[in-house]
Amino acid sequence: MVTIYGCLRSRATRPIWLMYEAGAEFRHVPVIQSYRLPDPAAADAPFHTASPGFLAVNPQGQIPAMQDGDLVLTESLGITLYLARKLGGDLGPRDAAEDALAVQWALVGATAVETPAIDILSTHSKGLAGTEDGARTIAAAQAALVRPFTRLEAHLQGRDWMMGDRFTVADIVLAECVRYTTAQADTLDPYPALKAWLARCQARPAFQHMWAQRTAEPM
Numbered sequence: 468m469v470t471i472y473g474c475l476r477s478r479a480t481r482p483i484w485l486m487y488e489a490g491a492e493f494r495h496v497p498v499i500q501s502y503r504l505p506d507p508a509a510a511d512a513p514f515h516t517a518s519p520g521f522l523a524v525n526p527q528g529q530i531p532a533m534q535d536g537d538l539v540l541t542e543s544l545g546i547t548l549y550l551a552r553k554l555g556g557d558l559g560p561r562d563a564a565e566d567a568l569a570v571q572w573a574l575v576g577a578t579a580v581e582t583p584a585i586d587i588l589s590t591h592s593k594g595l596a597g598t599e600d601g602a603r604t605i606a607a608a609q610a611a612l613v614r615p616f617t618r619l620e621a622h623l624q625g626r627d628w629m630m631g632d633r634f635t636v637a638d639i640v641l642a643e644c645v646r647y648t649t650a651q652a653d654t655l656d657p658y659p660a661l662k663a664w665l666a667r668c669q670a671r672p673a674f675q676h677m678w679a680q681r682t683a684e685p686m
């Protein structure tokens with residue numbers, strides 16, 4: 468059985484959302500980031516990213532990680548794409564062209580969206596959005612998002628989903644990068660099709676199920 472390591476307050480949301488969409492069984496080990504613990508060395512500390520047992524799975528000490536038989540993967544987007552291909556069905560790519568498109572949208576997420584999106588999210592989560600520095604960081608991140616978001620906005624004209632005519636892994640890998648930008652409420656306002664697409668993705672029962680579990684996890 469596939470094992471996914473990583474609490475849901477992490478990029479483990481990506482493969483776990485996919486597994487819920489597929490209705491696939493998996494073992495979930497909710498490893499927590501060591502930096503979130505007051506004393507990671509304490510005897511009663513939960514299993515975390517610097518625990519020897521987890522470093523034996525991912526020596527990089529980051530979540531998510533996935534084990535499927537002898538295969539260990541340690542990049543959230545690689546894990547999510549692998550699981551979509553393995554599970555097959557409508558969520559995964561149907562042919563080489565769709566496979567390339569799914570990889571393309573994952574790379575747009577990882578290379579063009581994720582870094583500025585996390586800048587926005589972390590500025591808010593550190594309570595700095597109201598400061599001069601924080602406002603500058605958010606404005607710079609929103610400026611960096613203009614090119615990828617304009618491209619996504621154009622792509623979504625007249626279509627509901629990123630790839631083909633159905634919800635797929637391409638939507639999951641991209642939506643979980645775009646989500647971080649919504650920490651700043653006005654970020655998606657200039658991109659109504661992108662905003663509507665994200666709302667469609669997040670209205671799905673599998674996302675809602677994952678999100679309820681994530682919300683129930685300690686901060």
Ligand SMILES: N[C@@H](CCC(=O)N[C@@H](CS)C(=O)NCC(=O)O)C(=O)O
Nearest residue numbers: 477478500516529530531541542543
């Ligand atoms: N590019 C990696 C990033 C992994 C990553 O940064 N994970 C964070 C949680 S979302 C983590 O494990 N942080 C703990 C640490 O770096 O010590 C991926 O997408 O899987």
